[in-house]
Amino acid sequence: MAVYTHLGAEDMAALIATYDVGTLVSAKGIAEGVSNSNWLIETTGCDGNGARYILTMYEFRIELDDLPYFLSLLDHLAAKGCPVPRTIHDRDGALYRMIGDKAVALIEFLPGVSVSTPTAGQARAAGRELARLHRAAADFPATRANAMGIAEWQRLAQACGPDGLATIAPWLADLVASELPRFAAAWPKGLPETVIHADLFPDNVLVLGDTVTGLIDFYFACNDMAAYDVAVTHLAWCWDPADGNFRADLSRALLEGYEGVRPLSDEERAALPLLAQGAAMRFVMSRAYDWLNTPADALVIRKDPLPLARRLEYYRDHPEIFA
């Protein structure tokens, strides 16, 4: 949640000059992004009327080989009318450029805000845009495996160790020990696949009122089951942020919004309880790992894995919410 690299105004102006976007007018480092630095850039625009962009510098974690997948996916989805930011290509047509050993990309700025407490109208709109994304991405030619699949949850669990997990909460260690082994054998196969966002928490959705103006942060996007993405989004949207309780109204709105565009098959619907538990396990494990491995002086705010562990239990004990 910080700008990790200092990029002086002179460097920034030189970089912007490699794009056909006019000249630099303003650049503010923004406090977003965990594994990248971001600036909100204003230029005179190609037409002199002003334009805004997000400049992202990829700092950690990202595989440079994956960058063309993420960035050309944005172009593919934007061309099909999805509310995602287009990638601005440089004057040579490149999707990204290198500054030293770090890649940078310029993407469109989209209006809208990320809500902390979604309304049913916003959950419905998010469901609708997720389904439109799944449809629009179906013919995207590139593929990328889900690097955050079951094998990765197992690796993270091993890296944390039961003792490590117990330092977060003893019941978390027990939950992981009892639940994690269930997924590998039972995980659904043969459900429809497409490109999924895989991380569509409310922070990654921009809205104005009940209108979704932007889906952002596609750096976990991959080819996987559409229904798994529904499960991730359900995990992310359908809970009261204040008391942690399940919100049936948001769940109904999200699923109705989704199915208005892309109805779920019986097989997909039947798989949702397990997929949602898996989605919860995926974020429990990545957050628990980060919790145990984030240095005290890091610029990143650690996210608590425990609320998501509670959601896993709820999904396990209440499969009827998807009926």
Add this chain to the structure above:
Amino acid sequence: MAVYTHLGAEDMAALIATYDVGTLVSAKGIAEGVSNSNWLIETTGCDGNGARYILTMYEFRIELDDLPYFLSLLDHLAAKGCPVPRTIHDRDGALYRMIGDKAVALIEFLPGVSVSTPTAGQARAAGRELARLHRAAADFPATRANAMGIAEWQRLAQACGPDGLATIAPWLADLVASELPRFAAAWPKGLPETVIHADLFPDNVLVLGDTVTGLIDFYFACNDMAAYDVAVTHLAWCWDPADGNFRADLSRALLEGYEGVRPLSDEERAALPLLAQGAAMRFVMSRAYDWLNTPADALVIRKDPLPLARRLEYYRDHPEIFA
């Protein structure tokens, strides 16, 4: 250099509704400010054509009693044509509002970037705007003492202690011991006073090419000698960021720019060598104190006091640069 307080989109929208600026379109936390949190805000604007603002939440250090001074000063200077952001008053005319126990203010957004390596043209423009500010502020009715005056340098030196300073560098402890006692008796008296910015480093000046588009961050502004502000600005602008060497060309440009608007009297010019040493001591002491007292996990990047201590030595040994 971070956003210390989470302000959800819903809270932000409610806050913006208390101003006559249209409705909230976008809000991005920006990575600026050491003792406050800042957001770059976009709204539909009063006229529906869109408008941008900086929202500042005062987190630390600031005395609430001082806020009307800083914020009404912006209005005073903007009304006289200085390139400073206007304070946006709320619908009740208030300069700032409270969110819980923290004050927030909405100020105009100004275009421009802060350069890392100023050119002579930019130093000249900065000098000119500093002089215009000193002239425009002369009839500002409120007053505020300089809280970062000699008594405060002495207090900070005592708080650091010679042993503390020596952990930064042994020669720094020696320099403070030998130089600090000189100021109290020799400090100039009777030079013309006005409102001074007192912190006009290049980060606090927005430029487009050689045009100054914004003077920002007035939270050290106070009533003091105009020539002292010239000295602070000289300390901040006239050195090579790469090798630390004095840059005679920038010095000449800054002073020429200033004197084109407000010529220095003989007394002011004669005082500059000592005022510049004092300006250096002021920032050496505040940076040394912050260096020793910033927790390792702070979101703030500590600034090195040593380059400024070298500048103090240079000013002491080369009074002729102001002749």
